[in-house]
Amino acid sequence: MKIIDSIQKISESSSVAAIGFFDGVHQGHRALINSVRQEAERAGNTSAIVTFRTHPRQVLDSDCRFSLLTTTDEKLELLEKTGIDYAIVLDFTPEMSLLSAREFLQLLKENYNIQALFIGYDHRFGHNRKEGFEDYTAYGKELGVQIFKAEAFSMDKTNISSSIIRQLLETGNIKQANRFLSYRYAITGNVIDGFKLGRKLGFPTANISLLNTEKLIPAHGVYAVETVLPNGEVRDGMLNIGNRPTLERQGDYSIECHIFDFTGDLYGKDLTVCFVSYLRPERKMNSLEELKAQLKEDKQNAILALSQKSIS
Numbered sequence: 392m393k394i395i396d397s398i399q400k401i402s403e404s405s406s407v408a409a410i411g412f413f414d415g416v417h418q419g420h421r422a423l424i425n426s427v428r429q430e431a432e433r434a435g436n437t438s439a440i441v442t443f444r445t446h447p448r449q450v451l452d453s454d455c456r457f458s459l460l461t462t463t464d465e466k467l468e469l470l471e472k473t474g475i476d477y478a479i480v481l482d483f484t485p486e487m488s489l490l491s492a493r494e495f496l497q498l499l500k501e502n503y504n505i506q507a508l509f510i511g512y513d514h515r516f517g518h519n520r521k522e523g524f525e526d527y528t529a530y531g532k533e534l535g536v537q538i539f540k541a542e543a544f545s546m547d548k549t550n551i552s553s554s555i556i557r558q559l560l561e562t563g564n565i566k567q568a569n570r571f572l573s574y575r576y577a578i579t580g581n582v583i584d585g586f587k588l589g590r591k592l593g594f595p596t597a598n599i600s601l602l603n604t605e606k607l608i609p610a611h612g613v614y615a616v617e618t619v620l621p622n623g624e625v626r627d628g629m630l631n632i633g634n635r636p637t638l639e640r641q642g643d644y645s646i647e648c649h650i651f652d653f654t655g656d657l658y659g660k661d662l663t664v665c666f667v668s669y670l671r672p673e674r675k676m677n678s679l680e681e682l683k684a685q686l687k688e689d690k691q692n693a694i695l696a697l698s699q700k701s702i703s
Contacts, residue, residue, distance in 0.1 A: 392471040395503070396444075396480045405506035406477065407431040408439040408499070409541070411514055412446055412553070415460035416469035417572050419544035419551035424473045426541055427509050431476075436506065439477035440470055441499065447483045458607035460553060460560075460576070469574075479503055492517030493530040500536050507537040513552070546571060563610035563669040569702050575617070575665040578606055580646065582657040594686045596631075596647035597657050599664065608632060608646070613670040615693035618650050619663040626650050629693040630664055633673035651690070668696035 409427045413420050424440065431438035444463050449455050461469065463480070470478050481487070490498065495517055499505040510527055524540055531538040543550040551571045559568035560576060569575050580599035597618075601608070611633040618628045628650040648664055670692050676682040 392467075392475055392478055394467060394478050394480060405504050406437045406439040407434060407507040407509070408441050408479070408503075408505045409509040409511070410441040410499075410516065411511055413440065413442050413466060413470065414446070414553040415556055415572055416466060416473070417460075417551055417553065417556055418546060419571075421473060421573065422544040423509060423511060423541045424470075424475055426539070428474060430507060430509075430539065434507070437476040439479055439503070439505065440475050441479045441481065441503075441505070442466070442470075443481050443483045445483055447488065450483050450485065451488055457605065458557060459603075459605045460556060460572075460607060462603045462606065489518050492522040492526055493534070496527070496530050496534055496536055500534050505536060507539065509539045509541050511541050512543045557607055560607055560609045563612055563672075565609065565614065565666045565669045566702075569666070573702065575667060575702065576609070577663050577665040578608065578646075579603075579661060579663040581661055582659065584658065594649045594683075594690075596649045597662060599646040599648060599662060601646070602661065609666060610669070610672075612672045613689050613693075614666050615668040615670060615696035616648065617665040617667060617697070618648055619665070620650075621657070621660045621662070626653055627694070627697045628653075628664075629670070629689055630666075631673065649686075649690075651694075667700060668693075670696065 407427050407430045409423050411420070411423075427440070428438045446457050446459070449457050467478055467480075487495075496508070499508065508527075508531070510524060515523065524538070528538045530536075545551065547567075547570075549555060549571075556568050556571050559565075559571070565576065578599070578601060580601045582597045583600045584598065609632060612631070614630045614632070616628050616630045618626050620626060628648055630646065630648040632646050634644055648662065670689055676685060
């Protein structure tokens with residue numbers, strides 16, 4: 392896959408494309424991308440995805456606090472795995488937001504040689520998103536861009552979308568979120584100093600500070616996880632997200648990962664944690680002994696969940 396992040400016509404041939412933010416590159420996105428690739432192959436053209444570095448809502452509303460399923464780099468890595476030929480990454484700007492749908496289609500045609508465009512069933516573009524599919528089709532005929540409408544992609548009687556997956560993660564429904572994504576949701580962070588209480592209880596933890604603060608953090612609670620170490624090795628473990636209520640530290644938010652059977656110094660290094668299963672909500676224990684007993688139970692439950700890793 393070739394990444395295009397400046398005005399550059401795709402010179403080999405005209406391109407069939409789809410447009411969207413593609414946060415998460417989930418099962419619905421992949422169905423759309425498959426349609427793009429099939430049409431491109433049928434027409435003897437290249438295939439492309441048109442996406443944005445920053446979500447348009449964040450540009451149009453400076454107060455918007457938007458939680459992302461994927462960073463730009465993660466999104467591009469996932470797009471590459473789909474077999475698409477090009478990823479056209481645009482910088483959404485206030486000036487771009489003022490373009491009409493026709494003007495934006497003309498931009499894609501003239502700047503990137505796009506001859507056919509798939510529009511998601513619920514996707515709208517152009518100033519104030521006032522126009523719809525019939526308008527896009529009319530503009531396309533005028534400009535020489537064939538317009539296709541992609542159908543919704545459903546699983547478990549649900550039209551899959553990035554917003555649905557965010558809701559699942561925010562309520563701890565990791566298994567269903569992973570199923571809709573087709574891979575395990577993950578966060579990456581740097582290991583920082585903590586209170587080292589876990590070490591005293593026999594459960595040393597890596598305290599993780601997210602590298603990208605816009606990444607969505609799943610619901611508070613305890614999870615079974617797979618951890619990718621700096622050397623690429625994958626180890627099983629469990630992770631707690633929350634405020635450590637047993638320590639009675641108000642507002643003391645943390646992400647702590649206990650990696651099973653691991654010894655080594657991870658301070659200052661980056662870890663990627665892949666969520667496998669939600670185990671239980673975070674709750675206050677009456678004593679450190681009760682907390683230690685609960686951690687032992689959590690580990691056994693995590694080992695059981697990790698032995699049944701299938702996403703489907």
